Amino acid sequence: RYAFWETQPVVQFDGAGDAQEDGPIDKPKTVGDVRQEPYPLPDSFEWCEADVCDAAQVREVYELLSLNYVEDDDAMFRFNYSREFLQWALQPPGFRRDWHVGVRVKASRKLVAFISAIPATVVAAGKSLPMVEINFLCVHKKLRSKRLAPVMIKEITRRVNLCDIWQAAYTAGVVLPMPVAVCRYWHRSLNPKKLIEIGFSSLAPRMTMARTIKLYKLPPTPATAGLRPMRPSDSPAVAALLNSYLARFKVAQHFTADEVEHWLSPREMVVDCYVVEAPSSGSASTSGQITDVVSFYTLPSSVLGHPEHKELRAAYMFYTVPGSVPLPQLLQDAMVLAASKGYDVFNALDLMENQAVLKDLKFGVGDGTLQYYLYNWRVRGVPFGAPDVGLILL
Ligand code: YNC
Ligand code: MG
Known part of the structure; x- marks a missing residue:
């Protein structure tokens, strides 16, 4: 009731x-x-x-x-x-x-x-x-x-x-009347030793700490040539790319260029966003064609009642559009960048196209679900599946 x-x-x-x-x-x-x-x-x-x-x-x-x-x-x-x-x-x-x-x-x-x-x-x-x-x-x-x-x-x-x-x-x-979609968080260890020490994850059966660390080790630099931080001047191009990508999902946000500038321009320890720009003959001050976007936001958690560790440093996958580069490579590059910045874990929901790639990237499924809701709007055919969702709330 x-x-x-x-x-x-x-x-x-x-x-x-x-x-x-x-x-x-x-x-x-x-x-x-x-x-x-x-x-x-x-x-x-x-x-x-x-x-x-x-x-x-x-x-x-x-x-x-x-x-x-x-x-x-x-x-x-x-x-x-x-x-x-x-x-x-x-x-x-x-x-x-x-x-x-x-x-x-x-x-x-x-x-x-x-x-x-x-x-x-x-x-x-x-x-x-x-x-x-x-x-x-x-x-x-x-x-x-x-x-x-x-x-x-x-x-x-x-x-x-x-x-x-x-x-x-x-x-x-929590489950309330009535979800339009149900998603799950997946977690990718970047610093497995700390995650095990704080009880976020546990050592898998027949695994040593040394083997676990090796399993999650990432390359030192991104694989994608030309991946660079997004600039505010990229906003119109990113908005066009992002909106055309999000149009394929049943529930999604739509962004103006101003909104893209706000939500995706990098802010230290708040949001990171990288783009791939197609090589062009244009001048350096105007951006050429943006073909890919990958972003994550920073949301630490307090570790409650631990003698040594006070904070779990988590990056959360945000709006990401694969184009010239396949999604797994873009996501892996985001994890490489997050690892080099000292994050302990990289989290992603199973929405958009993530479900198909998370396992191979060594994500493990979390417990609990995240329900999506709409107020005062009926949509037929709900609940949608996580792959129908193109909306990420903070
Ligand atoms: C929740 N998370 O079912 P019933 S998420 C909505 N969202 O109502 P009380 C919730 N409703 O069952 P408490 C809810 N959690 O009788 C509980 N409820 O119909 C419902 N937690 O109220 C619950 N933050 O005041 C019940 O409960 C009623 O003292 C009970 O307060 C709840 O931000 C809460 O998880 C969540 O701080 C504030 O537990 C409290 O427990 C708390 O007796 C820890 O409330 C933090 C936490 C929730 C994070 C979030 C999204 C919220 C969406 C709210 C709904 C928006 C509707 C659209 C409005 C705009 C419309 C336009 C146009
Ligand atoms: Mg109350």
Whole structure:
């Protein structure tokens, strides 16, 4: 039973409406129909906006998340998004500060909960829609199971609806009504010794540490000739390449050149992006034809209660388009670059074309699944398979 989710415009598990056309689940509304006042919070709490440009405020969000956000099932690791990462993740083109919603304790001013929305164009089964992506929903551990999350979800929905946006995409490790797709994380050891020491992985039967280290050893430099960091001036060419690639998936994001510049221009310890540029006779200041893109983002986890190791340094595969180079080589090059920068593990979902190549690249499947959801949009034929997904949320 889902006391809250059964009241929301999402596809329910009972299968009602299976035969209907793709489209909104709620009856059409206008901005004028939207409630003007914020939803009420329990008496001792109040809403706030988090200005993540402000060093003190982004630190508050950082601290809330670093102590209370997503952990693995055994509570050994907890995501530790950096402040620079949060500033990047929350401020793409068209972001709104009133979509960075916090809850404070009135008396102490302490930030105890957070939820965010950012604008994005999402294409679902051929229909392109202005949506938001919801992320970083977090309630302080001491305030769990008090039904604060449903109020926060209703409040952010209200604020998004006031901007005439009626659909959203989100992912979660929990199963809710009703996934449009289910993906799995795969993990590729870069520093197997540390991963075994912190209990992230274990020594395989009949394997020694020395043999394990040798098994995962990568070449010192990428194999792809001409692979170079993406530059902001590549954004229009990368956007064209990326959008034409993403068009083959049933659920995908669509990017403007400005969005590509934001999401893929390299940022130290936040996002790395490399491109292959076809040799051209043009001048050096303008980019020629971009044929391939590979990117990853940086999301460390805190190692909980380990005497020696405090942090697991993880790279997560981000938008990647194979062109002149096959996907396995591009991915391997990304891993080579990540290994040389000191990451411990390279993670990838089994979405897009990854499923077919992960095993050969020595990835192992993780436990748990990542569910993809759409709010107020029905799509026939769901759940889609992971290879139908061309959307990566942070
Ligand atoms: C979750 N992750 O089922 P029912 S992912 C959505 N996403 O409702 P309470 C969730 N709903 O079953 P707690 C959820 N987890 O009665 C739980 N729920 O229908 C549902 N964890 O609320 C749950 N971050 O406040 C139940 O639970 C109801 O105190 C119970 O708070 C939940 O960011 C939470 O995993 C997750 O901080 C905040 O456990 C808390 O437990 C926590 O009593 C650790 O809530 C961190 C964590 C979630 C990461 C994420 C995506 C969130 C998507 C939210 C949905 C957006 C809908 C679209 C809105 C815009 C629409 C437009 C236009
Ligand atoms: Mg609660």
